[in-house]
Structures are given as C-alpha cells and as structure tokens.
Amino acid sequence: MIDVRRKSDRFYAESDWLQSRFSFSFGPYNDPNNTGFGPMRVLNDDSIAPKRGFGAHPHSDMEVVSIVLTGSLRHQDNLGNVGVTSWGQIQRMTAGNGIIHTEYSDSDSETLNLLQMWFVPDQAGLEPSYEISAFDVDALGQAWVPVVSKTGAAGVAKIHQDMTIYLTELAAGEARDYDALPGRRTFVFMIHGSASLNGEIQLDERDEARIEDVTDLSFRAVQPARIMLIDLP
Amino acid sequence: MQERLRIHHGIGSRVLLDSARDGVSYEWSPDGSGHVFHVHIEPGPILDEILRLRRELNVFLFRDDENGATIEKQWFYTGDREPWYDSDTGTLTLVSSRTLTYHPGDFES
Incomplete structure (x- = not known):
C-alpha cells in the first residue's frame, strides 16, 4: 500500500x-x-x-x-x-x-x-x-546516502531504533531504485522538486508517501529532486 | 510564590491539566530516589485524555511570582512507571524517578 x-x-x-x-x-x-x-x-x-x-x-x-x-x-x-x-x-x-x-x-x-x-x-x-x-x-547525486542509522558510522548519526534515514538527489529525468526489505515500512518525503514513484504516482515538493508491503520502489525525477527516504520497522 | 501542577502531552506540549485552571488538588512528596504525585480528579475527559496518553506525558510543577509570571519549572520523568487511577479514592497517581529544574531564559546564551 x-x-x-x-x-x-x-x-x-x-x-x-x-x-x-x-x-x-x-x-x-x-x-x-x-x-x-x-x-x-x-x-x-x-x-x-x-x-x-x-x-x-x-x-x-x-x-x-x-x-x-x-x-x-x-x-x-x-x-x-x-x-x-x-x-x-x-x-x-x-x-x-x-x-x-x-x-x-x-x-x-x-x-x-x-x-x-x-x-x-x-x-x-x-x-x-x-x-x-x-x-x-x-554524494547525494550518486546514491541513497545513509545519514542516520542504528549502527552509526562516519558521517552517519547513530539512532536508538532499527531504522535508517537516506537522502538522495536526482537530476531531471534521472532514475533511482530502492529495494525495501519485506516486512519493513518506507516513508518518503519529497524535500525539493518532483518525481514519479513506480511510474504511477507523482510526488511534488513536500508531498510524502507512507509505504507498506511494497518492496520495489523506483523514482524518476520530473524536476530536479531531493528526496528523503526512511526505512522503518 | 504560587505552585501549580501541569500535565502536558509530550508530543507538542498540549496542556492536559493545569491544577489552578481546572480546580484540581494534589500532593507530591519524595518517594525513594524519586517523587510521587497524588492528584484528586473526578472521572471525565481530562482524566481520560491523561490516561490515553499516559506513556507520553510531561509532568511539571510551575512556580509563579505574585504577578502570575512563571519563574521556575520543575519537570518530572514518569517513563519508568505508567500512571494509574484509583476510582475508589478518585486519585490519579504518578511516579517519577528523575526531575530537572529550569527557568525561562535558560540555555539561551
């Protein structure tokens, strides 16, 4: 959903x-x-x-x-x-x-x-x-960059929860996929710009999506986009 | 100096109870290494909301000067034990294991 x-x-x-x-x-x-x-x-x-x-x-x-x-x-x-x-x-x-x-x-x-x-x-x-x-x-233009996680790391803040916050940036027309693990929740927040999600939903600036039971996520930027994605239990 | 008990929702600080505003009496005292509050409150929407949000409460004592300005706030951590209500005595009990006192203007240098 x-x-x-x-x-x-x-x-x-x-x-x-x-x-x-x-x-x-x-x-x-x-x-x-x-x-x-x-x-x-x-x-x-x-x-x-x-x-x-x-x-x-x-x-x-x-x-x-x-x-x-x-x-x-x-x-x-x-x-x-x-x-x-x-x-x-x-x-x-x-x-x-x-x-x-x-x-x-x-x-x-x-x-x-x-x-x-x-x-x-x-x-x-x-x-x-x-x-x-x-x-x-x-690095945001290259991948989903973890910025907060349960384990923490250099450049990654440590949080006391089994979750990860990612940021990424897409140029117009550029695509990036995310594979969620089964049973996890995914929260998406369009910080800037706009992008399509799985080719069927357009998320515009400051729109959000709460995703459950969908593991294959594909984003394609309609306009240059900055996206936050959170993997949650 | 006047003292009043306030109970806020910890998510956004909505005021659930203000003992002065709501005409509610209470006592508080040391309890082991912490404190215990006994709040005398009738069943109703205020109590219902406190119990519904019992895991997300901010419990305070506000101390006001003679003009009603709050000059000190004492906050109590209640996360170790959930509040409970005794309907026989009409008493809401809150147990706190830790307290922090601060003042308007603190941490603003």
Whole structure:
C-alpha cells in the first residue's frame, strides 16, 4: 500500500515567527487516526524567523532528528551541549530519561527551514545524548546516502531504533531504485522538486508517501529532486 | 510564590491539566530516589485524555511570582512507571524517578 499525503493535506500552524506543517498529530493537531508510522511519531516542516525559536523545554524517551534545509539551527541543553547545524549536517538528540533544551534560528537574516522528526526509541530510559554528524553532500547525486542509522558510522548519526534515514538527489529525468526489505515500512518525503514513484504516482515538493508491503520502489525525477527516504520497522 | 501542577502531552506540549485552571488538588512528596504525585480528579475527559496518553506525558510543577509570571519549572520523568487511577479514592497517581529544574531564559546564551 502506498498512502500519499500531499503538502496541502498536512496540518498547518503559524505564528508571528513560526510556520509549520505537521505530518502527524502534534500540539493543536490531534487526530487519533494519524499519530505515527511505525516508530515515527513526528515530522514537522518548520520555518523559523531569524533569531527566533523554541525556549527551554523538556523531552523524554524520544529520538529527535533535525535536518536543516536553509539557515542554521542553534541548540543548547542542560548537559552543556551547544551546537549549530546547517545543511550537510544532521542533529540527533536522544532525550532518554530527560533533557531540557532550546532551539533557535542562528541567523540574523535568513529564515531557518528544518525538518524535525521524532522517533520512539527501542528502549525507554536511555542516557540523554546529543550529536552532530556531517554527510557528503556531493554524494547525494550518486546514491541513497545513509545519514542516520542504528549502527552509526562516519558521517552517519547513530539512532536508538532499527531504522535508517537516506537522502538522495536526482537530476531531471534521472532514475533511482530502492529495494525495501519485506516486512519493513518506507516513508518518503519529497524535500525539493518532483518525481514519479513506480511510474504511477507523482510526488511534488513536500508531498510524502507512507509505504507498506511494497518492496520495489523506483523514482524518476520530473524536476530536479531531493528526496528523503526512511526505512522503518 | 504560587505552585501549580501541569500535565502536558509530550508530543507538542498540549496542556492536559493545569491544577489552578481546572480546580484540581494534589500532593507530591519524595518517594525513594524519586517523587510521587497524588492528584484528586473526578472521572471525565481530562482524566481520560491523561490516561490515553499516559506513556507520553510531561509532568511539571510551575512556580509563579505574585504577578502570575512563571519563574521556575520543575519537570518530572514518569517513563519508568505508567500512571494509574484509583476510582475508589478518585486519585490519579504518578511516579517519577528523575526531575530537572529550569527557568525561562535558560540555555539561551
């Protein structure tokens, strides 16, 4: 089954400094029929005004992954971590048994656009931790590049869940296949551009697809495309 | 300084209970290396939602100054043991194994 959710289908929230689209129930958006996809619990597409952001707040028992698309994200927490993340980097925070942090746009002029995702960890009560990893942006045009995985590696952030986040980029007309393992879920998010999926579905910018029981996936770019694909239990 | 108990949904911080707003009484005390809360609440939609989301709660004590501004927040981790409700006594019990205290403006240097 391929469940396509268009950008316009997602819940939209805005304030004077924040514009956000929620893929799953979050805050004021409370749909008991849309609370997650496997261990994936949150995907917020946030645009944050320069120097604005989220003041001190707690998290627990959640793996929080942030991918910055434009601008830069400044993080500080009660563990003493301070980090600034931009495109080409991944921020991973293990909330575990409790962490307090802030998240702000670090730019004086540029809007911060980030994808923030929360995943239920495979174990509760973990020791809180924080990591910034850097992936090879130039490699995105060649393959599905893992940027987050359970095992971690050089350039791959380590997450406490049996899952992998991949990024790739396609030139117009270029194709790339992905073979999912049987029994796994696949979540696809069209970050930029557009592409056809298995020749039958077109995913445009910020559309998503939640895929189960389909293992052979073939993408062909209609326009230059940047795609995030997540392999999930 | 006024103290109130707040229970938020951990996914997006929706306020499920505010003891001052909702007229709910509570006590809290040390319990081993953690703390225990007894919240006196009648059955109803507030309780239903807390119990439905019992694995995803953020439990706080907010401390406010005389003007109502929150000057300190104490957060309690409840992930080790799910909250439960005793309908005979009308008491919701929450057990916390860890707490963190912070203030507006922390971690913003």
